Every structure is written in C-alpha cells, then in structure tokens.
Amino acid sequence: MSSVDKQLEDLKATIEDELPSGISVSDVKYEGPELVVYTRDPKDFASDGDLIRKLASKLRKRITVRPDPDVLMDVEEAREKIRDVIPDDAGVTDLDFHADTGEVVIEAEKPGMVIGRHGSTLRDITKAIGWTPEVVRTPPIESSTVSNVRNFLKQEREERRDILERVGRQIHREEMADDQWVRITTLGCCREVGRASFIISTAETRVLVDCGDKPGAEGEVPYLQVPEAAPLNSIDAVVLTHAHLDHSALIPLLFKYGYDGPIYCTEPTRDLMGLLTLDYLDVAAKEGRTPPYDSEMVREAIKHCIPLEYGDVTDIAPDVKLTFHNAGHILGSAVSHFHIGDGLYNVAFSGDIHYEDTRLFNGAVNDFPRVETLVLESTYGGRNDYQTDQADSERNLLDIINDTHEQGGKVVIPAFAVGRSQEIMLVLEEAMRSGKIPRMPVHLDGMIWEATAIHTTYPEYLRDDLRDRIFHDDENPFLAEEFNHIDAGEDERQDVADGDPAIILSTSGMVTGGPIMSWLRHLGPDPDSTLVFVGYQAQGTLGRRIQNGWDEIPMNERGGRGGGRGNTLSLNMDVETVDGFSGHADRQGLENFVKTMNPRPEKVLCVHGDERSVQDLSSALYHDYNMRTFAPKNLETFRFK
Numbered sequence: 001m002s003s004v005d006k007q008l009e010d011l012k013a014t015i016e017d018e019l020p021s022g023i024s025v026s027d028v029k030y031e032g033p034e035l036v037v038y039t040r041d042p043k044d045f046a047s048d049g050d051l052i053r054k055l056a057s058k059l060r061k062r063i064t065v066r067p068d069p070d071v072l073m074d075v076e077e078a079r080e081k082i083r084d085v086i087p088d089d090a091g092v093t094d095l096d097f098h099a100d101t102g103e104v105v106i107e108a109e110k111p112g113m114v115i116g117r118h119g120s121t122l123r124d125i126t127k128a129i130g131w132t133p134e135v136v137r138t139p140p141i142e143s144s145t146v147s148n149v150r151n152f153l154k155q156e157r158e159e160r161r162d163i164l165e166r167v168g169r170q171i172h173r174e175e176m177a178d179d180q181w182v183r184i185t186t187l188g189c190c191r192e193v194g195r196a197s198f199i200i201s202t203a204e205t206r207v208l209v210d211c212g213d214k215p216g217a218e219g220e221v222p223y224l225q226v227p228e229a230a231p232l233n234s235i236d237a238v239v240l241t242h243a244h245l246d247h248s249a250l251i252p253l254l255f256k257y258g259y260d261g262p263i264y265c266t267e268p269t270r271d272l273m274g275l276l277t278l279d280y281l282d283v284a285a286k287e288g289r290t291p292p293y294d295s296e297m298v299r300e301a302i303k304h305c306i307p308l309e310y311g312d313v314t315d316i317a318p319d320v321k322l323t324f325h326n327a328g329h330i331l332g333s334a335v336s337h338f339h340i341g342d343g344l345y346n347v348a349f350s351g352d353i354h355y356e357d358t359r360l361f362n363g364a365v366n367d368f369p370r371v372e373t374l375v376l377e378s379t380y381g382g383r384n385d386y387q388t389d390q391a392d393s394e395r396n397l398l399d400i401i402n403d404t405h406e407q408g409g410k411v412v413i414p415a416f417a418v419g420r421s422q423e424i425m426l427v428l429e430e431a432m433r434s435g436k437i438p439r440m441p442v443h444l445d446g447m448i449w450e451a452t453a454i455h456t457t458y459p460e461y462l463r464d465d466l467r468d469r470i471f472h473d474d475e476n477p478f479l480a481e482e483f484n485h486i487d488a489g490e491d492e493r494q495d496v497a498d499g500d501p502a503i504i505l506s507t508s509g510m511v512t513g514g515p516i517m518s519w520l521r522h523l524g525p526d527p528d529s530t531l532v533f534v535g536y537q538a539q540g541t542l543g544r545r546i547q548n549g550w551d552e553i554p555m556n557e558r559g560g561r562g563g564g565r566g567n568t569l570s571l572n573m574d575v576e577t578v579d580g581f582s583g584h585a586d587r588q589g590l591e592n593f594v595k596t597m598n599p600r601p602e603k604v605l606c607v608h609g610d611e612r613s614v615q616d617l618s619s620a621l622y623h624d625y626n627m628r629t630f631a632p633k634n635l636e637t638f639r640f641k
C-alpha cells in the first residue's frame with residue numbers, strides 16, 4: 001500500500017472516530033489540496049453546522065463532504081426542493097446536477113442569499129436533498145469569457161477530477177528528503193520589466209512563480225531551460241500572481257513542453273488569463289508572428305487551474321503552504337506567501353502591487369504571520385518615480401472633459417482593457433452623477449466591455465464599498481446607462497464620430513493597434529476633440545510618439561506601427577496626458593509597503609524594474625530601513641536556509 005493510501009486509511013479512521021454514531025464514511029479521497037469525504041448520510045452530516053469546521057481544524061485540512069452516488073435523491077425531486085429552500089430574491093438562473101460527485105452547481109444573481117448566514121442556507125439545501133451545493137454568481141453583465149470557461153470546465157469535469165486526484169496524491173506524498181534548504185532562482189524580470197518568472201526550490205519540491213512574456217521583445221522568454229526548471233514535468237506546482245501577460249503569457253507554453261501539474265491562482269485571474277492569452281495569440285497572428293502555442297494549450301492551462309481565495313492557507317506540496325492576499329493591482333491579483341517546511345522559512349512574492357486604495361481595489365496586504373524574505377516589484381522604484389495624487393489627476397481629467405465638451409468635441413482615451421479602464425469608468429460615473437461633468441455617452445471599445453463584465457462577476461475581489469454597491473443591483477456603477485458597448489463595428493463608430501459630445505474608451509492602451517486606430521482615423525483630424533493618455537506609454541509605441549508631439553501618423557491596414565502600405569493621417573486633435581492612474585505603487589508606495597510590513601522582512605529582492613529602478617530602490621531600502629537588499633540579475637540563485 002502506498003503511503004498516500006495508508007494516510008487516507010488513517011484519516012478515514014480518525015474521521016469515523018470524530019463523527020457522531022449513525023453518520024457513516026464510505027470513502028475519503030484527495031482532490032487537489034482538498035480532502036473529500038463521501039458519506040451515505042449527507043443530511044445528518046449537514047444537520048450539525050459545526051461538524052465540518054471541527055473536522056477541518058482537527059485534521060488541518062480543507063474538507064468537502066459529498067453524498068455516496070447510490071444515496072442520491074432523484075434530480076427532478078431535488079430541483080423542486082431546492083427552489084423551496086432558496087429565497088426567490090436570490091435569482092437562481094441555473095441548476096446543474098452532477099451525479100458522478102453528488103454536486104449541484106447553483107448559479108444565482110445573489111450568491112450570498114444561497115449561502116445564507118455562515119452557510120446556513122447551504123446546509124439547509126443538503127439537509128433537504130442530500131446533494132452537495134456549490135454556488136457561482138450569474139454575471140450581472142453577460143461575459144462570454146466567464147460562460148466559456150464555465151462550460152468548458154463542465155465539459156471536462158471527468159478529466160479534471162482525474163487531474164485533481166493525481167495532484168492531491170502528489171501534494172500529500174511522503175516527504176523523501178531528509179535535508180532541508182530553500183533557494184530561489186531568477187528566470188526573468190530582473191533588472192527589466194517583463195517575463196516574470198522564478199523557481200522556489202527546496203530539497204523536496206520545486207514551485208514556479210509566474211511565466212510571462214516581455215512586451216515589445218517577443219523572443220525574450222523566461223530561462224526555463226535552466227537545471228532548476230528541467231524537466232518541466234518535475235515541477236510540483238505553478239503559482240500565478242495575476243493575469244497580466246508579462247506574468248501569464250507563457251503559462252500555456254508550459255503544457256506544450258510537458259508540464260502537467262496544477263496552476264494556483266484566483267478565480268478571476270484564471271478567467272482573465274484565458275481572455276488575455278487568447279488575445280495574445282490573436283495579436284501575434286495579426287502581426288504575422290508565429291505564436292509560441294495554440295489555443296488548445298490555453299484550454300489545458302485553464303483545465304489545470306486550482307482557484308484559491310484570498311486568505312486560504314493551502315498545501316501545494318508536502319513542505320509548502322501557499323496563501324494569496326489582495327495585491328490591489330488588477331482584478332484577482334495576489335501577493336503570494338509561501339510557508340516552507342514546518343516553520344523553516346517564509347517568502348512573500350509581491351507580484352505587482354498598488355499600496356494605496358484605488359476606486360477599484362483595497363490597497364495591497366502586507367501583514368503576514370511570518371516572512372523572512374520579500375521579493376518586491378520595483379516598476380516605479382526609481383528615486384524620482386513619484387506619481388501625481390489620484391485626486392489631482394481626476395480633477396485634471398474632468399477639466400479636460402469639460403473643456404472638450406464646451407467646444408463640442410469628443411474625448412478619446414486609449415486604455416488597457418483590464419484595470420485602468422474600469423478605474424476611469426468609475427471616475428466618469430461618479431463625475432456625471434455628482435454633476436462635475438455633463439451627462440454624456442461613454443463608449444467602450446475593444447475588450448473593455450468584456451473585461452468589465454468579468455469584474456462585475458467577482459465583486460468579492462473589488463474594494464469593499466464598490467462591492468457593496470454591486471451587490472445592490474440598482475447601484476452597480478458599471479451598469480450606468482451612459483456606458484455603451486461598441487459592438488456594431490465601423491458603422492457605429494462613424495455614428496458616434498458624427499454625433500454629439502461623448503467620451504470614448506478604447507484599446508489598445510499604447511495605441512499599438514486595435515479599435516483605437518479607427519477612432520484616430522475618425523476623430524484625429526477634428527481640432528475640437530481631445531486625445532487623453534491615462535496610462536504608461538512604452539518606448540517605441542505609437543502612443544509614446546504622439547505624446548512626444550508626432551502629428552503625422554502613418555496608417556496601414558493594421559493601423560499600427562511603422563509605415564507599410566497606407567497613408568498618413570494628420571492629427572489635429574488636442575493631445576493631453578494625465579498620469580496618476582497607475583495600477584502600480586509609485587516609489588513612495590513601494591517604500592510604504594515595506595516600511596509598514598508586518599513582520600519586517602530580513603531580506604528584500606528588488607525585481608521587475610529597469611536597472612535604475614531596482615538599484616535605487618534596493619539601496620534606499622538598505623540605507624533607510626537597514627534591511628539586506630539585493631537587485632538580482634536573471635539566472636541568479638539565492639540560498640536562504
């Protein structure tokens with residue numbers, strides 16, 4: 001008998017001892033990090049509200065209870081009874097029964113009402129029907145990404161369960177190493193921005209953190225060929241801090257090269273990774289590049305995702321526990337905390353962070369039970385990288401909108417689909433509601449609408465007061481009637497361009513292609529209209545050139561970079577830049593994150609910033625806070641224990 005089977009047998013015996021007589025245990029299994037307990041008496045299990053919690057704390061495991069397949073109530077009968085238990089106001093939109101595991105997935109507009117206080121309604125459901133309920137939110141704005149991911153995972157349910165069982169046995173295998181050490185190897189994003197990737201190695205385990213591309217330098221990928229990462233199928237787990245492509249783009253590539261293990265990320269990160277990597281393939285094809293993998297690999301990646309919530313302490317290997325915390329950067333972004341060994345060592349990866357609250361998110365969490373080493377992003381770590389206060393930036397933006405409105409023009413804002421667009425939408429919605437700017441249509445073009453729909457599907461990940469507003473349908477700011485989805489292509493754009501004053505938010509954020517090119521064609525020649533940059537414009541992008549005063553823009557049919565076929569467009573609209581809407585902490589924010597961190601880290605690795613930024617930040621943290629700091633290069637290995 002393998003050690004895992006022996007372990008499961010012992011767990012079954014312990015659980016039987018703990019349970020009141022009359023409640024049977026027919027089987028116990030690992031599925032990923034969870035322990036699944038099958039019983040012939042699901043209703044009795046549910047009648048004691050504290051039973052599962054007590055078991056979980058006794059066994060120090062996450063526990064799911066499921067009914068034995070042969071005691072399941074008939075689906076039609078169960079369907080009726082569920083409707084009796086769940087209040088009508090919950091807005092149930094779908095019930096999906098899975099007889100193989102005895103689970104029923106309830107999709108509802110108000111998941112909170114299906115869950116009930118401390119899960120009381122969920123328990124009532126099990127008491128009534130014996131099935132194990134699972135609740136998901138009906139997206140308040142229809143999202144093709146969310147429904148595609150949900151349908152795909154439904155289709156792949158069986159294979160997914162096999163994956164989870166295999167991963168579960170891996171996580172809970174017997175530790176073989178009798179030595180103990182901890183190392184981190186840098187595979188990318190050191191003294192550069194882009195291709196984030198690290199390996200944490202212990203004597204027992206290897207974990208890959210992030211695997212991104214380098215925007216503008218498509219050939220430069222993380223150093224996956226180093227011995228620490230090879231062969232890829234020997235890596236225990238992949239952890240994804242957030243969905244931005246410089247962290248996620250090459251995650252699907254891992255599956256092409258033989259990785260077959262889990263990806264730990266939050267649920268919104270999973271969905272956004274799907275959206276962004278598919279778009280990444282699309283853009284590569286349009287630019288005539290051969291993408292490094294195809295969409296099948298994106299599906300593989302999604303199939304292997306194990307979603308975790310902020311604050312869940314999760315075993316991901318025999319000697320590694322992972323906990324995600326809000327990073328304040330984009331939807332689902334996570335500071336990733338690793339507890340290694342039994343109290344041996346603790347490392348936190350900041351991922352990308354925003355330290356102060358924004359309209360969309362609470363500021364990054366920097367409070368941990370223990371942490372010895374912090375791996376810190378340094379995008380704005382340079383000594384002069386201070387951003388304008390957001391309140392000032394907002395006033396500035398609203399002034400520009402008012403001026404343009406008065407002269408009868410339109411405001412065009414190039415914006416990244418994920419994060420900055422929604423932040424600007426919130427600014428505009430409030431400004432119209434409070435009369436700071438006149439009410440006018442706000443047109444959303446490119447992936448912005450879809451990204452917004454994903455945001456509203458996961459309000460739990462948004463700033464708390466925004467979350468509360470979304471819970472109350474009539475106050476959901478993203479549903480404001482001014483917002484219009486440009487979904488009818490060029491004709492609709494032409495109508496908008498010919499019409500009354502309006503605001504247009506469009507991708508791509510750095511004017512490197514996408515519908516923004518079309519808006520420039522329509523409105524670029526109009527001296528009454530204004531182009532407003534609200535995000536970082538990288539070196540070499542058309543956005544940066546326009547910012548620097550270019551007013552003759554080469555347009556080819558991709559509308560994008562370089563000359564090529566096509567003609568030149570004279571830009572007569574005003575061009576303005578309003579900074580201060582960044583999703584990244586500025587220099588002050590980074591210092592504050594470290595300064596107020598609890599506990600104080602002994603060592604800080606400054607990464608994810610250009611040479612000057614990481615050097616500046618590293619030396620400032622050393623001088624001002626007396627910490628051991630490093631500005632590693634790619635391909636370095638640090639031994640911590």
Ligand SMILES: [Zn+2]
Binds near residue numbers: 242244329352
């Ligand atoms: Zn990012």
